[in-house]
Amino acid sequence: MVRSTLADVARGAGVSVASVSRVLNGLPASIATRDRVREVAHSLGYAPDLAARSLKIRRTEQISVVIDDLANPAYVSMMQGAEAVLRDAGYRIQFSSIGSDSDLGLGTALHAVSRGYADGLIICPLRMNSELVETLRHAPIPVVVIGGLPRGTAIDNVVTDSRLGVNLAMDHLHQLGRRRIAFIDGPLGTNPGDRRLEGYRSAVERLGLPDEDGLRRLTTEFSYAKGAAAAADLIVNSQFDALLAANDMMAIGAMHAIARAGLRVPHRVAVVGIDDSEMCLYSSPPLTSVSLGSRHRGKIAARLLLRRLARPDAPIKRVREAPRLVARDSTSARDFTGADDSTSARDSTGARAKRRGQT
Amino acid sequence: MVRSTLADVARGAGVSVASVSRVLNGLPASIATRDRVREVAHSLGYAPDLAARSLKIRRTEQISVVIDDLANPAYVSMMQGAEAVLRDAGYRIQFSSIGSDSDLGLGTALHAVSRGYADGLIICPLRMNSELVETLRHAPIPVVVIGGLPRGTAIDNVVTDSRLGVNLAMDHLHQLGRRRIAFIDGPLGTNPGDRRLEGYRSAVERLGLPDEDGLRRLTTEFSYAKGAAAAADLIVNSQFDALLAANDMMAIGAMHAIARAGLRVPHRVAVVGIDDSEMCLYSSPPLTSVSLGSRHRGKIAARLLLRRLARPDAPIKRVREAPRLVARDSTSARDFTGADDSTSARDSTGARAKRRGQT
DNA sequence: TCTCGGTTCGTAAACGATTACAAGAACGTT
DNA sequence: AACGTTCTTGTAATCGTTTACGAACCGAGA
Numbered sequence: 001m002v003r004s005t006l007a008d009v010a011r012g013a014g015v016s017v018a019s020v021s022r023v024l025n026g027l028p029a030s031i032a033t034r035d036r037v038r039e040v041a042h043s044l045g046y047a048p049d050l051a052a053r054s055l056k057i058r059r060t061e062q063i064s065v066v067i068d069d070l071a072n073p074a075y076v077s078m079m080q081g082a083e084a085v086l087r088d089a090g091y092r093i094q095f096s097s098i099g100s101d102s103d104l105g106l107g108t109a110l111h112a113v114s115r116g117y118a119d120g121l122i123i124c125p126l127r128m129n130s131e132l133v134e135t136l137r138h139a140p141i142p143v144v145v146i147g148g149l150p151r152g153t154a155i156d157n158v159v160t161d162s163r164l165g166v167n168l169a170m171d172h173l174h175q176l177g178r179r180r181i182a183f184i185d186g187p188l189g190t191n192p193g194d195r196r197l198e199g200y201r202s203a204v205e206r207l208g209l210p211d212e213d214g215l216r217r218l219t220t221e222f223s224y225a226k227g228a229a230a231a232a233d234l235i236v237n238s239q240f241d242a243l244l245a246a247n248d249m250m251a252i253g254a255m256h257a258i259a260r261a262g263l264r265v266p267h268r269v270a271v272v273g274i275d276d277s278e279m280c281l282y283s284s285p286p287l288t289s290v291s292l293g294s295r296h297r298g299k300i301a302a303r304l305l306l307r308r309l310a311r312p313d314a315p316i317k318r319v320r321e322a323p324r325l326v327a328r329d330s331t332s333a334r335d336f337t338g339a340d341d342s343t344s345a346r347d348s349t350g351a352r353a354k355r356r357g358q359t
Numbered sequence: 360m361v362r363s364t365l366a367d368v369a370r371g372a373g374v375s376v377a378s379v380s381r382v383l384n385g386l387p388a389s390i391a392t393r394d395r396v397r398e399v400a401h402s403l404g405y406a407p408d409l410a411a412r413s414l415k416i417r418r419t420e421q422i423s424v425v426i427d428d429l430a431n432p433a434y435v436s437m438m439q440g441a442e443a444v445l446r447d448a449g450y451r452i453q454f455s456s457i458g459s460d461s462d463l464g465l466g467t468a469l470h471a472v473s474r475g476y477a478d479g480l481i482i483c484p485l486r487m488n489s490e491l492v493e494t495l496r497h498a499p500i501p502v503v504v505i506g507g508l509p510r511g512t513a514i515d516n517v518v519t520d521s522r523l524g525v526n527l528a529m530d531h532l533h534q535l536g537r538r539r540i541a542f543i544d545g546p547l548g549t550n551p552g553d554r555r556l557e558g559y560r561s562a563v564e565r566l567g568l569p570d571e572d573g574l575r576r577l578t579t580e581f582s583y584a585k586g587a588a589a590a591a592d593l594i595v596n597s598q599f600d601a602l603l604a605a606n607d608m609m610a611i612g613a614m615h616a617i618a619r620a621g622l623r624v625p626h627r628v629a630v631v632g633i634d635d636s637e638m639c640l641y642s643s644p645p646l647t648s649v650s651l652g653s654r655h656r657g658k659i660a661a662r663l664l665l666r667r668l669a670r671p672d673a674p675i676k677r678v679r680e681a682p683r684l685v686a687r688d689s690t691s692a693r694d695f696t697g698a699d700d701s702t703s704a705r706d707s708t709g710a711r712a713k714r715r716g717q718t
Numbered sequence: 719t720c721t722c723g724g725t726t727c728g729t730a731a732a733c734g735a736t737t738a739c740a741a742g743a744a745c746g747t748t
Numbered sequence: 749a750a751c752g753t754t755c756t757t758g759t760a761a762t763c764g765t766t767t768a769c770g771a772a773c774c775g776a777g778a
Contacts, residue, residue, distance in 0.1 A: 003475060003499045005764055016728045021766060030726060045497070050476040051419060052764035054410035055733050062453070062476075071637070072437050080429045092476065094421070095454040097442060116362060117409040117421075117451065140362050140406075217638070224641060253451060254639045259643065282583060282611045284618065284643045364734060375758045382735060389756060411734035414763050 004044045006252045012040040024048070063305065064094045064118035068126040072222065072292045073277035074247065075124060078146060081298025082122055089306050094118050098125075116140065122298075126190045142308040144301045147191050149318075152250045155305045158297050158319045162192055162274075165290040165323030166199025167206075169244050169272045172288070172325050174207050176333050178242035178270055182215045184230045184254060186222040186246045193218075196274065214238040222246060227253030235261045241269060242331075248273035252283045255330065270331040276324075285329035293321040363403045371399040383407070422664065423453045423477035424514075427485040432636035433606065433653045434483065437505060440657025441481055448665050453477050457484075475499065479664045485549045500535065501667040503660045506550050508677075515663045517656050517678045521551055521633075523559025524649040524682030526565070528603050528631045531647070531684050535564050535692050537629055541574045543589040543613060545581040545605045552577075555605045557635065573597040581605060586612030592621045600628060601690075602697035607632035609643045614689065629690040635683075644688035652680040 009356050010017045013036045023029050023037040040046075044208035054060045063086050067075040072295060075097075083093055094117065124146035125132060136143045145157040173181050173247040183200045196217075200210055204211050215238055219226035227250025235258065236239060243258070251273030258269050265285060274281060276291035300319050308314060372395045377570050382388050382396040399405075413419045422445050426434040427715050434456075442452055452607045480498060483505035484491060495502045495514055504516040532540050542559045545552040551670065556575075563570050574597055577587035586609025593599065594617065602617070604610035610632030624630050624644060632639060635650035667673060 006766095007764080017765080018728060018730095018767075019726085022727090025766080027767095028725080031727080047475060047499075049414070049764050051410050051413035051731090053766080055408070055414050055735085056764080056766045058733075060410060070435055070442075075434060076429055080456075083429075085455075087455070093454050095442075095452050096441075096446070116406060138404075183613075224637070256643065278583070279638060279641060282608075282638060282642060284615065298450070300532070365736095366734080377737075377759080378757060381724080381757090384738095386756075392756080408734050412736080414734080414765085415736045417763075512734080628767090 003049070004046045005049070006046075009037065009041045009044055009046050012044060013037045059119050060117055062089055062094050063091045063119045063302075064096070064121045066096050066098060066121065066125075067099055068124065070097050072247075072249070073279060074275040074292070077277065077294035078124055078298035078301070081295040081300075082302040083298075085299050085302035085306070089302075091119070108111040120144070120309055122146065122301045122305055124301075126192075128191050142305060142312070144305045144308070146297055146301050148164060148195070154316050156308055156317050158300045158304065158321060160292040160297060160321045161323055162195035162292070163199035163202065165194050165274060165292055166244065167203045168323055168325040169274070169288075169290050170200070170203035170207060170209075172327065172331060173242040173244070173270055173272065174209070175256065176242075176270060176331060180210055180215065180240040181242040181244060182217070182231075182234050182238060182240035184217045184219065184227055184234070184243065184250055186218075186226075186247040186250070187220050188218060192222070192246060200244065212238075219250070222250060224249045224253040225233055226250060228257040231257035232261070235263070236348060242271070243269055244272045244274075246274055248275045248277045248287060248289055249277055251287055251289070251330075252279060255283065255285075255287070266329065266331050276326050280326070280328060283330070285332070287330040288328045291324045291326050293324070297321050362408070363405050364408070365405075367403055368396065368400045368405050371403060372396045378426050378622055406519070418478050419476055420450055421453050421477045422450045422661075423455070423480045425455050425457060425480065425482040426673075427457055427483065429456050431606075432638065433607070433634045433651070436636065436653035437483055437657035437660070440659075441661040444658050444661035444665070445493050448661075450478070463654040478714075479503070479668055481505065481660045481664055483660075485551070489552050497666075501664060501671070503664045503667070505656050507554070513665055513675050515676050516563060517659045517663065517680060519651040519656060519680045520682055521554035521651070522558035522561065524633060524651055524684075525603065526562045527682055527684040528633070528647075528649050529559070529562035529566060529568075531686065531690060532601040532603070532629055532631065533568070535601075535629060535690060539569060539599040540574070540601040540603060541593050541597065541599035543576045543578065543583075543586055543602065543604040543607070543609055545577075545591070546579050547577060551581070551633075559603065567617050571597075574599060581609060583608045583612040585609060587616040589613065590616035591620070596621070601630070602628055603631045603633075605633055607634045607636045607638055607646060607648055610648070610689075611638060614642065614646070616697065625688065625690050631690060635685050639685070639687060642689070644691070647687045647690040648685055650683045652683070656680050 006017045006020050010020045010347065013020065019029060019033055020037050020041070023034050024041065026316050031147050054212065061333055065079060065082055067079060069075055079095070086093055118141060120142045122144050128147060128149065133150060133153055136145065143155055145155055147157065148159050149155055162346070170181060180213060185197050188197065212223065217230035217234060219230050231243065231254035243254055251271055255265050255271050257335050258265055258271070263269055268357055271287065273287045273289040275294060276289040276294065280287040280289045300321065365376045369379045372379065374392055374396065378388060378392055379396050379400070382393050383400065422605050424438060426438060428434055435466050445452055477500060479501045481503050482495070487506060487508065492509060492512055495504065496512065502514055504514055506516065507518050508514055508516050521634060529540060544556050546705055547553055547556065576589040577591060578589050586604050590602065590613035602613055604613050610630055614624050617624055617630070622628055631644065632646045632648040633651065634653060635648040639646040639648045659680065665680065
């Protein structure tokens, strides 16, 4: 099917292209031409060429959304949130995941953006370095970042307080009587990796918890497998009655490793994840997690972008999304009698199992 | 930062716009102009206006990918697969999820496509009706469908044999000695819903299994919650020693409902899902599932589209992706001693638990 | 009938790139 | 020195819209 143009419609309706354009854009025209043009346009299956339109109106009506990794449900949620808002505002979404091929992906994605196929950009980078900040600052289109930025950077962004989130989790565990709280982090040098470690450190200090290297593990990826491996390692080399992982996938991996080692969750080890993704409901036991409002952050980012598109000189805005602990069975309080020597992860399950009757 | 145009570069380099364009597109030019133009272009931060370029070269270098629902991991996998291939081929991805707001979403998505902002379309519709087929057949750009099409439809597509997939699952359960196999389907009228029910029916007949309405449940959504609710209902009203759900989310919901009812998986009820999404690894027990190669289908779809873009008159092609059973613990054979009256789902767990020692 | 707001419409100039064409430059050959 | 080739370059047309501008038209008031 060959595409017809304004000129075709104009010829068919016996009017000028200007009239056709006006009718199709809802500008005033006589009833007669209006109906005639619409009829012909419809019968010809006319659809405007968006490239030509964009060229003329100086807008693409597209927003570019760049996330790191589609495999991470937190990013998917952000996309969902952003998409809903942007679509309602009449924008299409141009999507890229910059994936693990860090440089290549990011480079092309941003280079491409600066080549002007989008009116705005929403980006949630795993790693935020000064080079990236510069690139974004000089982008020819409005940019909204989901995630932290150096103080004073003139870019709208929406942040969540990962540090606080981690502290909420630690408080929760602490209130449940857990004292030896292990922590599995993702790679340092990434935004979440760094912030979450800071949070853990501050909570350990604030709550007077044991501060041992042996309770901390760094992994190279925020993945199920890395979480499981780190937990397995912790079980062999350390003693802990609770475990916090830097995201839900790692937490669930850790829960499985713990279960495989014959330890029960939450009785013996309470587990908390971060992101409150849907998988928390699906795991067993359901995973307690810190919600960072991914979907909502996606929405807010989209709204910030729309705001800036409408008022390019509006003051720079940073929106905070407060973290929130969502308690589920993986930290349920029942069956835990408090921290003592027998909570060593090396214990056999037998002793703990017997004790269950007491509560 | 204001965008500069070809003319700006031309002025700066003291040459014509044609020369600039040629240099930037790698066409032959003298060393001197080449260097000069590149230098100026770089210092001006020149980037071509893609709208203007598209208008002239009659290509947008964008592919539209339309899926139903980002919340479904199977779709996300498809996107990942497609994205990888398309990006390597130099295309950007314009993404829309048509979501649950069926008509609205689909309508706008497709209408938008026909408005020519993409060179091709990959679509994986949940429901395929004749109206949609017509729309796609008359699309002004090449289309690839992921999913079934009416026989003889002149559209490239990649299909998987859901029916066969269900039969693989049923064979697997049958070989494990399960006889009363319950089935939880998604909504009829959807492609997967219909195909999977057909598969179940044919397997029941082929294997001589009990064919009872009470063993089948239809839900309104392929979701965790619906799966759980349907399973809870089955447990109360029916007796079964195995359960097949139309996708992994439903299967995991069902597993949880089963666990809540005090029945053990797989000992008492073996559970199988469909899609082999990552969550199968994360559930406990890990879920046996039928892989339909979502990611691979995404890749194939992208390749089919690239092929057609290269050769618009190539013969219509339909690629099949074979389903494959991935056995995990939710159907592990140990502990099951065969179907007999005591396998009623109404049994208390006690009897079954005692029996475990025998194997 | 003439004039005067107000509509309605067509002409034509953009928007920023690509590219056919022809002209000019450079060079080798005879 | 004249000619033919090959390279390099600029001019200008073009892609399909949108929209400023002014012409034509219409009915009403004088």
